Amino acid sequence: MIVLRNRRRMAALAVGLLLYASGGVAQTPKSINATKPVQTPIETPKSINTVKPTTPSATPSNAAKPTQTVSQKIAASKDLLDINTATPAQLKALPGVGDAYVQRIIAGRPYTAKNQLMQRGILPQPAYAKIKLLIIAHRPK
Numbered sequence: 001m002i003v004l005r006n007r008r009r010m011a012a013l014a015v016g017l018l019l020y021a022s023g024g025v026a027q028t029p030k031s032i033n034a035t036k037p038v039q040t041p042i043e044t045p046k047s048i049n050t051v052k053p054t055t056p057s058a059t060p061s062n063a064a065k066p067t068q069t070v071s072q073k074i075a076a077s078k079d080l081l082d083i084n085t086a087t088p089a090q091l092k093a094l095p096g097v098g099d100a101y102v103q104r105i106i107a108g109r110p111y112t113a114k115n116q117l118m119q120r121g122i123l124p125q126p127a128y129a130k131i132k133l134l135i136i137a138h139r140p141k
Contacts, residue, residue: 070095080136084110096130097123111137 081090083105091102092116104122114137123131 081116081134082138083135086135094131094134096127101127110139112139113137 017125069104081094083091088106091097091105092099098106101123105117108117108120108122114132114135115128116137118125118128
């Protein structure tokens with residue numbers, strides 16, 4: 001008896017969830033012809049300019065985000081300082097990094113990602129924020 005009651009509850013719950021997910025049961029008044037779908041016209045505001053630029057360089061999305069290839073990303077990463085292979089003098093040249101931080105960075109090597117400087121507690125968040133755009137952590141070979 002208990003099992004049957006639980007099955008009924010589960011079935012009712014499943015039906016309720018299906019109705020909720022589908023948007024419910026459509027109730028139409030008798031005065032509306034239910035066989036004919038209702039189409040509402042969509043009005044576009046007159047303030048929107050529908051003219052599209054003809055040149056690809058005029059598109060602001062192209063100018064804002066240039067697409068980089070893998071080789072370009074690797075070349076750009078060569079400009080960054082690798083924290084796994086940097087000398088103490090190179091690390092000390094970074095903004096906000098002194099002798100104590102240099103020793104902690106070198107002692108914590110190797111790094112697989114540059115955010116491990118914060119995750120491992122080697123640098124505080126303000127110091128990491130100053131140098132995160134200047135460093136990279138290439139995976140050790």
